[in-house]
Amino acid sequence: MNEARIREHRSESVEQTLHVGRTIAREITMGDLVLIDGDLGAGKTTLTRGIADGLGIDPDQVSSPTYTICREHELEDGCSMIHVDAWRIESSEDLDSIGWDEFAGSKNTIVVVEWAKRLNLPSDSPRMQVDLEHIGEQGRLIRVSLPRS
Numbered sequence: 643m644n645e646a647r648i649r650e651h652r653s654e655s656v657e658q659t660l661h662v663g664r665t666i667a668r669e670i671t672m673g674d675l676v677l678i679d680g681d682l683g684a685g686k687t688t689l690t691r692g693i694a695d696g697l698g699i700d701p702d703q704v705s706s707p708t709y710t711i712c713r714e715h716e717l718e719d720g721c722s723m724i725h726v727d728a729w730r731i732e733s734s735e736d737l738d739s740i741g742w743d744e745f746a747g748s749k750n751t752i753v754v755v756e757w758a759k760r761l762n763l764p765s766d767s768p769r770m771q772v773d774l775e776h777i778g779e780q781g782r783l784i785r786v787s788l789p790r791s
């Protein structure tokens with residue numbers, strides 16, 4: 643049984659959520675997929691900014707891609723972080739239109755997906771899953787599931 647290892651963080655501020663993102667950045671490598679879920683305003687984009695920062699991308703370049711489903715942030719050596727906001731994805735044609743199959747299998751990209759549940763990916767596909775939950779105004783519970791290595 644290939645059970646995931648689960649770790650929990652408690653964040654009380656934007657800065658602490660960014661910090662969790664930077665921690666995640668140290669645990670991932672090119673070719674990895676990071677799936678993020680959580681309610682509106684739970685901190686998915688903030689966490690993505692922290693991941694970007696940890697990878698060496700200016701976190702100010704990372705925003706909620708409201709009208710674009712996906713944005714690419716370049717790294718060194720032809721590598722990149724691809725930030726997908728799946729909120730607007732309604733069909734597999736939408737996934738095709740952003741070139742999902744090409745970048746999701748690429749060894750030169752890290753793919754980070756907000757609203758990942760909307761993609762309905764097979765649950766056994768290797769990925770890091772992050773779930774954010776509101777605990778009051780500023781509090782967030784951040785649950786990180788790492789695939790067993």
Ligand SMILES: Nc1ncnc2c1ncn2[C@@H]1O[C@H](COP(=O)(O)OP(=O)(O)OP(=O)(O)O)[C@@H](O)[C@H]1O
Pocket residue numbers: 653654655656658659680681682683684685686687688689706756779780781782
């Ligand atoms: N501990 C915290 N961590 C992250 N964000 C926090 C925290 N406390 C308060 N906030 C606020 O919550 C909001 C989180 O916004 P963010 O865009 O990261 O969420 P999101 O989950 O991406 O939202 P959306 O569902 O619209 O994509 C920001 O306004 C931020 O200032």
Ligand SMILES: [Mg+2]
Pocket residue numbers: 686687688706756
């Ligand atoms: Mg967002």
